[in-house]
Amino acid sequence: MSQHTFIVNGTSVTVDVEDDVRLLWVLRDVLKLTGPKYGCGINVCKACTSHFNGKAFNPCAVRVADIGPDDEITTIEGLADTAPGDLHPMQEAWLEHDVAQCGYCQPGQIMAAVALVNKAHAQNREITEADLDEIRNVCRCGTYSRIREAIKAGAANM
């Protein structure tokens, strides 16, 4: 076991766990942050999508030892604090479009959507249908069409 320090949702944390434990399990099983979900463990379903220094990533595929003390991890629980107001505009859009069904994939969907829109905006452009086709997050309830609508609406307020 060894100690690992990093920033989660704005707060520095230190955990005592083996180096190669993937960050998803450190978040969920050690820190009890259960917003990022397990859906595959091999970085294909994207249910655990969170942010690493502001960019989308999947903690199921990152060793805790590969995260440094200054690295900022944002999970769905911390997303609202990254924008003014009670909720992030993407969360508001999700409510407005009543996207969720079972809700299991939706934290990952929202985190991926925010990063996708930030990336497009950094390129001085709007989200396209082709961008939406690139989203890899699985939704087994099949809410994909409302996800597309919500992303476009959320992007307009970001």
Place this chain on the structure above:
Amino acid sequence: MTPALPIPEPLPGGDAAPGAGAPAGGVSRRGFLGYVMAASTLVAAADLGLSSPAAAMIPSGPQIPELYDLGDAQTDAARPTANLITIRITENGEAEFALPRSEVGQGITTSTAMIIAEELDLPVDKVHVTLAPARPELAFNQLTGGSNTTVSTYTPIRVAAAIAKQALLEAAAIQLGSVVALLVSKAGVISAPDGSSITYGELAPIAASPVTRPVGIVLKDSSEFTVVGKPQNRVDAHDIVTGKKRFAMDLDIPDALPTMVCRPPTLNGTAKSVRNTLTVQAMPGVTDVAIIPTGVAVRAKTFGQCIDAIRALDVAWNPGTVEGQDDASVLANLRKAELPLLVPNVPLLAKQVNASFEFMFKSSAALEPYCAIADVRGDRAEIWAGLKVPIVAQVEVAKAVDLLQTQVKVNVITGGGSFGHKLFPDHAVEAARASKAFGKPVKLMWHRADEPRQGRMHPMATSRIRATYLGGQVLTFEQRHTSVSTDFTHGFGEMISSLGAQLPTGLGNLGYAELIFTLTQELPYHFGLITQTLTETDQRFKTGSMRNIYSPDVATANELVVDMLAAKMGKDPLAFRLSTLKDARTKAVLKKVAEVGKWGRPMPAGMAQGIAIHKEYKGSTACLVEIDCRPETVNRPIRDGVGGPRVTKAVIAIDAGLVINPRGLEAQMMGGFADGLAMALTGSVHLKEGHFLEASWDNYFYTRQWNIPPDFTAIAMPSNGEQPGGAGEAGVACSVAAVACAYARATGRVPKRFPINHDDPISFEVKPFIPPVPQSPTDGLDWTF
């Protein structure tokens, strides 16, 4: 206490609304009896067996579901159970209700809150719906399936809410010095004509009763509805988008450490021995290792360390149930069981259409893999899991760990999807066994790879059809559906067959599967003599339903043949359907999608429209799609996924009878369409050498964003009648059929095997079977965006 029954005489001042109707015998359709329960705050109750009279009559026509369908059977199975559901009014003026059903994404906590809010005159956000734990006294009336929740609970929930409101009004009349008839209730406040008012919260303890007393009430007329029928967003949406919604895996039960199972390399194999138990037990984080009937269970500090342990285990395995078998051998076995098609007795000049279709195994797994928390002690056990039949889970857990059913408490946790998967308590039983073996609480989770490889499958099936026609008329339509056995041991089969003599004549002696097939399949066309039969064989697989039982496969076969018949007779698919459909509701949804989807508009070569209908769950659905089968689309590159034909537009419409929440209903149509799309084009598992090849979402191709039609419309038709219909499964069958029909028209080839990409070369690298789970990658930071 006697069961609550509809009141034999109309209540004073009661059922005066024209059209409310009074069935034979003068029983008021809206007058019911319930109870105010002995409690310190207001608790109103109604018998869960209450429901609108089902059409339980002997069928006279050839198609049983028209008169008595599976939903009626479910509702009737619930009827004799004299057990109460209760609504509690708190001192905050809010309503609390524990729903004896399972929320798995279909939105029933939202629609139930709406039904209570409507009858109680409370805002929806003041109604708190939770899920009831297993209540053995409810027997068959705690099963979430067959899209029957609202059909069977609508009336009893309304009755309980109406009794609560009446008790509040009576208490308010005394407090405000007025009379009930002059009071107005709105948003949780009751006002008198003199302007004085009192809140539900203030009234709750005053309206409480020291003894349980029966109360007669009259339900609100649907013409007065202000909540039911209006679009309502989900009540759990805020928790979902902020990550607060808890699934079984998210619960923090003391000492319930992560637990996983090392599973056999072939289907349904078992562990003989472990050669390195001590080595694995000494691995970081690992606390326990033990053989259980489904493999070798390991418990550790984190799930990641369970994965490491599973990969390190050296296990001697016993063979499984289908050693050496593959898709072809299972199919050959099915073929042997097929009943012959008859040579129909029709005029000599009549022509035939013959068709035969094959439907491959599909995985019904949800995104939340099977997960259950179990704490098994010497004299008791407690379970937390997503379960659609918690009473069966309670029985099976008790059996598995040698306890009495009464010693097992089963908590129902909101599920991350089900699609039929959580009808079975496989996860709860396995967790209980592991907890017993370790003598410690466990939080047991299936690895994703376990789901398509060892989890429940929708069974492989064939469907053969022979139709005859002459002079523009279809004379006969004969369907022989043959399937690998469907497992109904989750209680559904027992529930339906328990009705025995109540079922329409001739059905009492059928097996579970044949009975359910007969009660669900209806071909709603004027096609002369229609016969549809099911034969099941081969019990070597773990099977179950998958957001429908037989209907998507049966409807796909039927609707393709309808198109073939139309083509043979030189008729347009839409016009042919409209001219032969029996009922106005199905025609109306069909016309709707044709109009919105612009049926018949010109399409380039390689693209086409398809249109299809389905009638089930007290409603009708229709779907229109446009598909692009041009090579540049089909062959578009997709990383770790499949492209194939792209549906570019879809329109789906449903007449679900009385609509509770149109927004939720449209959401269910969207989800049903996504399922239908996968069933038609991409979603199946391949059996080879005794095991299924697929192990994750990069192998099992459920619909993804790159498959979704950019142009999608779901339409909830306005409420039609007083009977709510089903929603969760209702959108699937017409969707898969419409995609299949469009594909046939775009390519000029009627597909014979589904999904249509099943025989393409395997597009992924098959993951190893020993160890049975892949290691998590470590390159996640190379893929940030």
